[in-house]
Amino acid sequence: MFSFMVYFSATTVHLMHCLPSKDNIKADLSGNKVKQWNESSAVNPEELGTYPGGDVLFPNRVLRNGINFEKDRWPMGVIPFEFDGTLNKQDMEKVEEAMMEFHRVTCIRFRRRKPNDTDFISIGNNRPGCSSTDLGRSGGAQGINLETPACLSMRTILHELLHAIGFDHEHIRADRDLFVTIHWDNIQRGRKNIFMKQPERVLTSFGVTYDYNSLMHYSGKSLSSNGLPTMTAIKDPNIQLGPRLHAKFSKKDVEKIHLMYNCSEISTKNNSSDININ
Numbered sequence: 001m002f003s004f005m006v007y008f009s010a011t012t013v014h015l016m017h018c019l020p021s022k023d024n025i026k027a028d029l030s031g032n033k034v035k036q037w038n039e040s041s042a043v044n045p046e047e048l049g050t051y052p053g054g055d056v057l058f059p060n061r062v063l064r065n066g067i068n069f070e071k072d073r074w075p076m077g078v079i080p081f082e083f084d085g086t087l088n089k090q091d092m093e094k095v096e097e098a099m100m101e102f103h104r105v106t107c108i109r110f111r112r113r114k115p116n117d118t119d120f121i122s123i124g125n126n127r128p129g130c131s132s133t134d135l136g137r138s139g140g141a142q143g144i145n146l147e148t149p150a151c152l153s154m155r156t157i158l159h160e161l162l163h164a165i166g167f168d169h170e171h172i173r174a175d176r177d178l179f180v181t182i183h184w185d186n187i188q189r190g191r192k193n194i195f196m197k198q199p200e201r202v203l204t205s206f207g208v209t210y211d212y213n214s215l216m217h218y219s220g221k222s223l224s225s226n227g228l229p230t231m232t233a234i235k236d237p238n239i240q241l242g243p244r245l246h247a248k249f250s251k252k253d254v255e256k257i258h259l260m261y262n263c264s265e266i267s268t269k270n271n272s273s274d275i276n277i278n
């Protein structure tokens with residue numbers, strides 16, 4: 001029995017470290033929609049994902065593994081990454097530009113994976129759509145998928161990188177009902193789970209107030225079945241939810257990154273002038 005358990009456990013760990021690809025994960029049905037997406041579309045391309053967490057493949061891992069946020073963070077805010085060879089030079093430069101944005105305004109530091117790095121992000125275009133496999137550090141290899149060209153805007157790359165460092169969607173935070181109305185009848189069948197709130201103990205907002213402008217806020221017509229809004233701001237239904245295409249971090253996004261990674265403590269170690277990602 002004992003040897004079976006050891007074998008099972010090792011197999012599970014091995015499987016967890018295999019990155020999903022076109023071959024071993026059910027096709028993301030967002031594929032065609034992302035291909036058809038253009039700048040005049042009503043929603044952002046990262047909102048078209050059909051994975052359990054929208055554009056997050058394994059959103060419940062934190063819940064399943066118990067509440068241990070420290071474990072899910074990248075030590076000292078340093079994140080090793082690699083390109084898996086499926087993005088062209090121009091697209092890789094766009095990703096690096098987004099990483100530099102983190103370097104400019106936070107203590108997060110992306111750097112190329114070294115041979116002895118066991119935990120790292122692998123970035124490519126292996127699957128349809130825009131997605132991140134995990135919220136925060138999962139242990140081992142984890143993936144970010146950026147379908148060309150829709151997912152290669154600054155805001156979408158920053159959005160997926162924010163998932164990988166530990167952030168979930170703003171509209172599912174515990175206090176959202178004070179700020180947005182969810183129009184449940186307008187949501188596509190089978191997609192209501194993307195709007196389910198998470199308790200503060202699981203998805204903390206670090207005391208930062210609700211942010212309509214967060215890069216992690218879905219837009220008002222996201223996952224609409226009938227073209228009508230799925231979310232509106234309570235104080236004014238005309239407020240735009242979530243920033244559009246070329247946006248960078250909101251002020252509160254930056255504030256939350258600083259709080260999650262304790263940037264005031266580690267910024268002296270992660271030199272703020274260092275924006276080199278190599």
Ligand SMILES: [Zn+2]
Pocket residue numbers: 046054055056159163169
């Ligand atoms: Zn997302």
